[in-house]
Amino acid sequence: LLIGLALGGGALWLYSDAKVSTVGSTGFSNELAVPPLAGSTVRSDGTRVFDLTMRAGEKEFTTGRKTPTWGFDGDYLGPTLRAERGEKVQVRIRNALGEESTVHWHGMHLPARMDGGPHQMVAPGATWAPSWTVDQPAATLWYHPHPHGRTEKHVQRGLAGMFLLHDERSDRLALPKKYGVDDLPVIVQDVKFDGAKFDHGHKTLSDTGFLGNRTMVNGTLDPYKEVGDELVRLRLLNASTARVYDFGFSDGREFALIGTDGGLLEAPTRTDRIRMSPGERAEIVVRMKPGGKTTLRSFPDGSYGDFWSRRFSGGDDSFDVLELRARKTLRTSPELPAELGELEVPDGSDSVRGRFFGLRTSGINGREMRMGRIDETITRGTAETWTVRNEHSTPHNFHVHDVQFRVLEVDGEKPPAELRGAKDTVFVPGNTTVKLAMRFDGQADPDVPYMYHCHLLYHEDLGMMGQFVVVEKGGKAGKVRTPHAHT
Ligand code: C2O
Numbered sequence: 001l002l003i004g005l006a007l008g009g010g011a012l013w014l015y016s017d018a019k020v021s022t023v024g025s026t027g028f029s030n031e032l033a034v035p036p037l038a039g040s041t042v043r044s045d046g047t048r049v050f051d052l053t054m055r056a057g058e059k060e061f062t063t064g065r066k067t068p069t070w071g072f073d074g075d076y077l078g079p080t081l082r083a084e085r086g087e088k089v090q091v092r093i094r095n096a097l098g099e100e101s102t103v104h105w106h107g108m109h110l111p112a113r114m115d116g117g118p119h120q121m122v123a124p125g126a127t128w129a130p131s132w133t134v135d136q137p138a139a140t141l142w143y144h145p146h147p148h149g150r151t152e153k154h155v156q157r158g159l160a161g162m163f164l165l166h167d168e169r170s171d172r173l174a175l176p177k178k179y180g181v182d183d184l185p186v187i188v189q190d191v192k193f194d195g196a197k198f199d200h201g202h203k204t205l206s207d208t209g210f211l212g213n214r215t216m217v218n219g220t221l222d223p224y225k226e227v228g229d230e231l232v233r234l235r236l237l238n239a240s241t242a243r244v245y246d247f248g249f250s251d252g253r254e255f256a257l258i259g260t261d262g263g264l265l266e267a268p269t270r271t272d273r274i275r276m277s278p279g280e281r282a283e284i285v286v287r288m289k290p291g292g293k294t295t296l297r298s299f300p301d302g303s304y305g306d307f308w309s310r311r312f313s314g315g316d317d318s319f320d321v322l323e324l325r326a327r328k329t330l331r332t333s334p335e336l337p338a339e340l341g342e343l344e345v346p347d348g349s350d351s352v353r354g355r356f357f358g359l360r361t362s363g364i365n366g367r368e369m370r371m372g373r374i375d376e377t378i379t380r381g382t383a384e385t386w387t388v389r390n391e392h393s394t395p396h397n398f399h400v401h402d403v404q405f406r407v408l409e410v411d412g413e414k415p416p417a418e419l420r421g422a423k424d425t426v427f428v429p430g431n432t433t434v435k436l437a438m439r440f441d442g443q444a445d446p447d448v449p450y451m452y453h454c455h456l457l458y459h460e461d462l463g464m465m466g467q468f469v470v471v472e473k474g475g476k477a478g479k480v481r482t483p484h485a486h487t
C-alpha cells in the first residue's frame with residue numbers, strides 16, 4: 001500500500017523546484033579525499049582478514065560546521081578493501097552504531113549467508129564475520145548496509161565503501177593502477193545541507209526518494225585532484241540513493257570506458273558520456289595534457305524518452321563533480337591495451353529458463369517484499385534469461401545479488417556500449433524493457449535467500465524487492481529463518 005501511494009504519481013507539481021545545477025558555480029577548493037586502503041592480516045591458512053567498525057561520528061564537510069555522520073572506521077564512508085581472485089577473505093564487522101544494520105557486498109559472488117542482505121542483521125555491539133573465497137574477475141565492487149526498510153537512511157548517513165578485486169589478468173595489463181595516484185576511487189553522492197546537518201528529507205511524495213542539490217566525491221565537497229600521469233583511471237561509483245548521472249567532461253573530451261560493474265570490458269570503448277543509475281560502477285580512463293584541467297560533469301540527459309521520467313530522474317539537473325588538474329610535467333603512461341580479455345558472463349544461448357519481473361507501483365510483479373516469502377527458486381548451475389519491464393513512467397533500476405549478468409537487449413535493441421560488460425545493476429527508465437542473461441553457479445542453500453531489487457533505495461525500502469534461493473536440481477525452497485543478531 002505504501003509503495004502504491006508513494007509511486008502513484010500524485011502531486012507531481014510539487015517537483016517544480018527540483019531542478020538544480022552547480023555548473024560554473026563550484027570553486028573546487030577542497031582537495032579530493034581518497035579513502036585509505038584497508039589494512040588486513042593474513043592467517044596461516046591464507047585467509048585475508050579485514051576489520052571494519054560501523055560507527056557514528058561527525059565531519060566538517062565545510063570548515064567550522066560539524067555534520068553528524070556515520071562511517072566505517074572513520075567518520076564518513078569507509079576504507080577501500082582490496083583482494084585477489086582466488087583468495088579467501090573474511091571481514092569482521094563490528095556494529096558500534098547503537099542500532100542494528102547489515103553490510104552487503106554489492107556485486108560479490110558469494111554464499112547467501114555471507115551476502116549481508118536483510119537476513120544477516122548485526123545487532124548493536126555485535127560482530128558478524130562472513131568469509132568466502134573470491135571467485136570472480138577483477139572489478140570495482142562496493143559495500144553498504146541493507147537493513148530492510150532502512151537502507152536509504154543508513155547509506156546516506158555515510159555507510160558505503162569500495163571493494164576492489166584484482167586478478168592475474170588485471171595485474172598484467174598496462175592500465176593505470178597506482179591507487180590514489182592514477183587509479184582513483186570516485187564515489188559520487190548528491191547531498192543537501194540544512195545548516196551543519198544533512199537534510200535527508202524527501203520532496204513530499206517524491207517519486208524517486210531523496211534528491212540533493214549538490215554533489216560530493218569521496219565525502220569531499222567541491223573537490224579537485226592534482227594528477228601527475230598522462231592517463232588517469234577513474235573508478236566511478238554512483239553511491240547516491242536515487243539520482244541518475246550522465247557523466248562526461250566539461251570540455252567534451254572523449255575518454256575510454258574500460259570496465260563496468262563486474263569488471264573489465266573485452267576492449268576499451270571510446271565515448272564522451274556514460275549514464276549511471278544508483279549502485280552502478282564504471283571504470284574510465286581519461287588523458288590529461290601537461291598543465292591542463294578538466295571537470296568531470298554530470299550533464300542534463302535528454303534520452304529518457306518522456307517528460308516525467310526525465311523530471312523524476314534528476315536528468316534535467318547538471319553538476320560539476322570533480323576537477324582534475326594536471327601537473328606541468330606528467331609521467332608517460334603506456335597506451336591502453338587494445339584488448340582487455342574475455343567477458344565471463346553468459347550470452348543467453350544456454351539459458352534454460354526465462355522469468356519476468358514487472359516493476360510498478362505495487363512492487364515487483366504486483367508484490368511487495370516479504371522477509372518470509374521466497375519469490376523465485378533457481379537451480380544451481382543453470383543460466384537464465386530475465387526480462388525486466390518498467391511498467392510505468394517513474395524510473396527504476398534492477399540489481400541482482402550474487403551474479404553478474406549480460407544485458408542482451410534494451411527495448412529489443414542491442415544495448416549501448418556502457419551496458420555491454422558484466423553488470424549487476426541496470427537502469428530501467430520508464431516504460432522500458434531490459435533482457436538479462438545470468439548464471440547461478442554458486443552454493444545452493446534453500447533456506448537463505450538472495451535479493452533482487454530496485455536500487456533507488458527509497459523504492460527498495462518501500463518493498464520493490466524480492467527474494468530468490470538457489471537449490472540443487474529438483475530441490476525445493478526451504479523456510480526462511482527469522483533474522484537474528486550475530487555475536
Ligand atoms: Cu547495493 Cu541489494 O544492494
Ligand code: CU
Binds near residue numbers: 397455456459460464
Ligand atoms: Cu525504483
